[in-house]
Amino acid sequence: MTTISIIGSGKMGAAIAEVADRAGAGVQIVKRSATSPSAARPGFEYGVLGDELTGDLVVLAVPSVAYPSILEHYRDQLSKKVVIDISNPIDFSTYDELKSPADSSTAAELAKLLPEGSSVVKAFNVNLGDTLASGTNGTTPTTVLFAGDYADAKIAVTSLIEAAGMRAVDVGPLTRARELEAMGFLQIIMAALGKTSYETGFTLLK
Template sequence: MTKISILGNGRVGGSLATALNRAGHDVTVADRSPGAAADAARSAHVVINATPGEGSLERLVALREELRGKILVDVSNATVDGPDGLPVDLLHHGSSLAEQLQRALPDTLVVKTLNTMLYSVMTAPATLSQPATVFLSGEDRSAKEIVRGLLVDLGWREEWITDLGGVETARATEAAVLFVPHVIRARGFAPFAISVVS
């Protein structure tokens, strides 16, 4: 059992909390208010960032002391959204939210994952018609192994998990969010994810 705090109580945070709780973890969900987030981060071993990506960096940097020595699982994408609310560009050109977080929080172990799919797939990958791929990016190998275990608890099989390497690889997976509006317009709002086949 891992003590997990999820920052963000929207659809992403709520579904992750339900699934991880069901898997036997001790899960706390905090809204975006500074006091609630600080309390939640302070008490956890693993903190999941499920807040909107455009405000995540400022919000999490304010929790520098509470996040010291913790694993920070970043599932958000920092984007510029169009009038329809769908992403049209990335906020951090030539970088990524995960890289910005790791740079600003050097004493925190940032791991990027679960950001290349619609939120419903995060906790139910087996509902897709074909196996999807979930990626890991981060500097600390042991932190990534802990997050890998959490992914397995969410229903991801080992062979569906690909470790891409260091945190700089998150800029590639974050860029994948730019597929989303086009896929939705072409195929409708249905669960989907990226799948790497060989």
């Protein structure tokens, strides 16, 4: 059975925990501290930052600016893990630009910091949390776009998504994470302006 560790207990972390639960995966949620707000749910394992990661897949459900502090605790443990980057590095003070390098992405920069043997997959960043928790986007199953360089890691992420009743679409190598982050940025801005709903969002129609 697939196991997944989710670092972060906010809305997106909770939504991905729902995805994993629907897929029949074991779920560990790692909070920043014992006092971090989150509703405990039966069947999930809870821990705090610094506890051992038990998942085969590790989701970083925290802002990308927190990645260096996360790696202080877990860099060695992430060796041979599939690390899922869900971030959209938006300048939330202006809602006007991405903060990732112009020729790169948060996912690509994260990959440079991880130990040999770990695999980064960019996924879930183009999805709003409500569409992951429900598994639907409007009247259609939620589509999850993802990118990565390693076939085994992509297979693991695809299996998780599809077992949760959603559609998985591989958009290519990790270099495509830049475009995914731009899509995530646009979708969040549109929802914030009321142009779209937080319960819907971008999707692909067959």
